[in-house]
Amino acid sequence: xxxxxxxxxxxxxxxxxxxxxxxxxxxxxxxxxxxxxxxxxxxxxxxxxxxxxxxxxxxxxxxxxxxxxxxxxxxxxxxxxxxxxxxxxxxxxxxxxxxxxxxxxxxxxxxxxxxxxxxxxxxxxxxxxxxxxxxxxxxxxxxxxxxxxxxxxxxx
Numbered sequence: 001x002x003x004x005x006x007x008x009x010x011x012x013x014x015x016x017x018x019x020x021x022x023x024x025x026x027x028x029x030x031x032x033x034x035x036x037x038x039x040x041x042x043x044x045x046x047x048x049x050x051x052x053x054x055x056x057x058x059x060x061x062x063x064x065x066x067x068x069x070x071x072x073x074x075x076x077x078x079x080x081x082x083x084x085x086x087x088x089x090x091x092x093x094x095x096x097x098x099x100x101x102x103x104x105x106x107x108x109x110x111x112x113x114x115x116x117x118x119x120x121x122x123x124x125x126x127x128x129x130x131x132x133x134x135x136x137x138x139x140x141x142x143x144x145x146x147x148x149x150x151x152x153x154x155x156x
Contacts, residue, residue: 003068004098005060006031007077008141011067011107014040021138029058029154031145034065067102067114074100082144083115084134086122093123095148104120106137 013019019035026033035043035054064070071077078099082090082109104110115122125143135143150154 003030007034007074007147008032008097008098009034009036009067009070009094009100009102010137011102011110012039013103013137014106016041016136018106018137022141023061024055024060025138025142025145026061027147029056032060032062032069034062034064034100036067038068055113079080079118079121080144081110081118081122082124082140083109083114083122084124084127085109085115086124086125087119090123090125090144090147093134093147093149093151097152097154099148101144101148103137103141105131109140 006029008022008026008148010019010022010033013035019041023030023033064073071079078096079091079102080095081101081102082104104108123144125140127133127135134140146155
């Protein structure tokens with residue numbers, strides 16, 4: 001079993017506590033956190049810092065101007081794009097150590113053209129109530145990341 005870390009990618013996150021909670025998740029699991037594009041907050045935001053508690057020193061956070069810049073830095077990366085519009089459930093993905101799991105901003109998700117270019121690597125978390133449009137970003141990141149860890153034997 002390899003110890004290659006997973007990567008959580010947040011494209012233009014808007015809500016500091018969500019990013020802080022995801023940062024804590026990444027610290028707890030040895031996952032690298034990539035923050036891409038324009039952030040809806042400052043990295044000095046007190047709510048961001050508070051959600052991450054005192055774990056910031058163990059979190060590998062990397063900043064990128066664009067998703068294209070990140071993808072070019074990891075040309076051999078395997079990318080999973082999350083969307084409520086995807087056909088495949090996250091449990092149907094075949095995660096491998098080192099995969100990148102990409103989440104869009106809270107209010108808009110990922111760009112439609114990105115999803116259209118990558119239909120085989122788009123995944124969703126099933127939601128059973130038609131009255132609920134989406135899950136909280138930090139909840140979604142935890143669900144998908146722990147499924148990836150389970151599939152790769154990291155929870156054994």
